[in-house]
Amino acid sequence: xxxxxxxxxxxxxxxxxxxxxxxxxxxxxxxxxxxxxxxxxxxxxxxxxxxxxxxxxxxxxxxxxxxxxxxxxxxxxxxxxxxxxxxxxxxxxxxxxxxxxxxxxxxxxxxxxxxxxxxxxxxxxxxxxxxxxxxxxxxxxxxxxxxxxxxxxxxxxxxxxxxxxxxxxxxxxxxxxxxxxxxxxxxxxxxxxxxxxxxxxxx
Amino acid sequence: xxxxxxxxxxxxxxxxxxxxxxxxxxxxxxxxxxxxxxxxxxxxxxxxxxxxxxxxxxxxxxxxxxxxxxxxxxxxxxxxxxxxxxxxxxxxxxxxxxxxxxxxxxxxxxxxxxxxxxxxxxxxxxxxxxxxxxxxxxxxxxxxxxxxxxxxxxxxxxxxxxxxxxxxxxxxxxxxxxxxxxxxxxxxxxxxxxxxxxxxxxx
Numbered sequence: 066x067x068x069x070x071x072x073x074x075x076x077x078x079x080x081x082x083x084x085x086x087x088x089x090x091x092x093x094x095x096x097x098x099x100x101x102x103x104x105x106x107x108x109x110x111x112x113x114x115x116x117x118x119x120x121x122x123x124x125x126x127x128x129x130x131x132x133x134x135x136x137x138x139x140x141x142x143x144x145x146x147x148x149x150x151x152x153x154x155x156x157x158x159x160x161x162x163x164x165x166x167x168x169x170x171x172x173x174x175x176x177x178x179x180x181x182x183x184x185x186x187x188x189x190x191x192x193x194x195x196x197x198x199x200x201x202x203x204x205x206x207x208x209x210x211x212x213x214x215x216x217x218x219x220x221x222x223x224x225x226x227x228x229x230x231x232x233x234x235x236x237x238x239x240x241x242x243x244x245x246x247x248x249x250x251x252x253x254x255x256x257x258x259x260x261x262x263x264x265x266x267x268x
Numbered sequence: 269x270x271x272x273x274x275x276x277x278x279x280x281x282x283x284x285x286x287x288x289x290x291x292x293x294x295x296x297x298x299x300x301x302x303x304x305x306x307x308x309x310x311x312x313x314x315x316x317x318x319x320x321x322x323x324x325x326x327x328x329x330x331x332x333x334x335x336x337x338x339x340x341x342x343x344x345x346x347x348x349x350x351x352x353x354x355x356x357x358x359x360x361x362x363x364x365x366x367x368x369x370x371x372x373x374x375x376x377x378x379x380x381x382x383x384x385x386x387x388x389x390x391x392x393x394x395x396x397x398x399x400x401x402x403x404x405x406x407x408x409x410x411x412x413x414x415x416x417x418x419x420x421x422x423x424x425x426x427x428x429x430x431x432x433x434x435x436x437x438x439x440x441x442x443x444x445x446x447x448x449x450x451x452x453x454x455x456x457x458x459x460x461x462x463x464x465x466x467x468x469x470x471x
Contacts, residue, residue: 109356109357110338110339110356110357110358111355111356111357111358111359112356114358114362135313136313136341137341137344137345138339138340138341138344138358138366141340141341141366142340142358142362142365142366152314153312153313153314153315154312154313154314155313155314155317155341155345156314159317159345162345163341163344163345
């Protein structure tokens with residue numbers, strides 16, 4: 066499954082300034098977002114299912130890819146395209162056994178060794194973060210910077226999606242370093258015009 | 269799958285008084301607990317998987333049934349015998365689709381209408397609570413009492429497990445009202461001797 070991860074939007078309903086998350090995501094999809102990750106860790110299973118079903122319809126309408134953070138049960142229940150695993154999630158091998166060969170498995174990485182390991186375990190893509198300083202990724206330590214991104218992209222052959230502090234100005238540098246695309250949260254979700262924000266980030 | 273739910277232990281690692289949860293559960297299994305539900309809502313997916321794997325080995329050694337609260341992904345990953353769903357979980361039909369025909373689906377109920385509904389949807393057993401007043405079930409309202417338990421057991425044909433404030437003294441009254449068994453949390457987990465507590469509850 067060849068997936069376009071040029072612009073990968075990670076959800077956070079607390080960053081929309083009170084606007085409906087689905088409406089903001091739809092605007093982003095209309096602006097060129099090709100992949101969406103549902104990542105609302107504090108919702109119940111039933112709430113995640115309801116939101117996942119709505120996002121499944123929305124992403125299908127825009128021919129976009131839907132990933133579910135951490136929760137393989139939700140990914141299967143809403144027939145998402147795959148999951149996005151973190152270090153708090155199941156290991157890639159266990160996830161693959163539950164998901165079967167066709168679903169995508171993405172993994173959050175913060176070190177080249179982990180990236181190499183999860184590629185060997187069968188991950189389909191990774192995010193690498195934080196490239197730049199950003200409040201939401203402060204817990205993961207100092208920014209990786211472009212040199213580490215460039216080095217990591219040489220060490221693995223799977224798509225690497227740069228995450229953390231990416232904006233329209235930084236996009237070209239990140240792609241030049243070897244990233245297949247960019248993942249964003251606040252750059253789109255907090256924008257007054259999420260559609261325009263997506264367009265600006267994409268082109 | 270005919271399951272013995274005479275004594276169904278629901279986990280809560282905060283009630284063991286600092287003792288290792290797995291050791292307390294093993295003592296309870298040696299005392300006659302036949303079914304264990306892993307219910308530690310605040311653990312990460314990876315932590316639940318680790319604990320679920322350990323409980324799978326333990327329950328197999330004692331030929332006991334293992335249920336996972338809410339998380340179908342964890343149930344599949346550790347090859348538990350089934351899941352235990354609440355009103356915050358996936359619906360029974362969705363759970364059945366993901367789990368296949370052989371896994372058990374239990375459902376927490378607090379009203380006869382819900383019990384009848386989930387039986388029609390294919391649940392394998394239910395808990396009904398709270399039978400008696402108990403701090404951990406205060407959020408679910410006033411105690412149901414034996415009359416409501418008796419009425420509910422007449423309305424459904426699946427096994428009904430009484431939950432909430434059950435102790436050795438109350439066990440016979442609950443079984444006489446039609447329950448197939450009792451579910452307990454604190455009666456075993458807080459006991460100085462969980463093995464003896466299980467024996468006392470069982471016989």
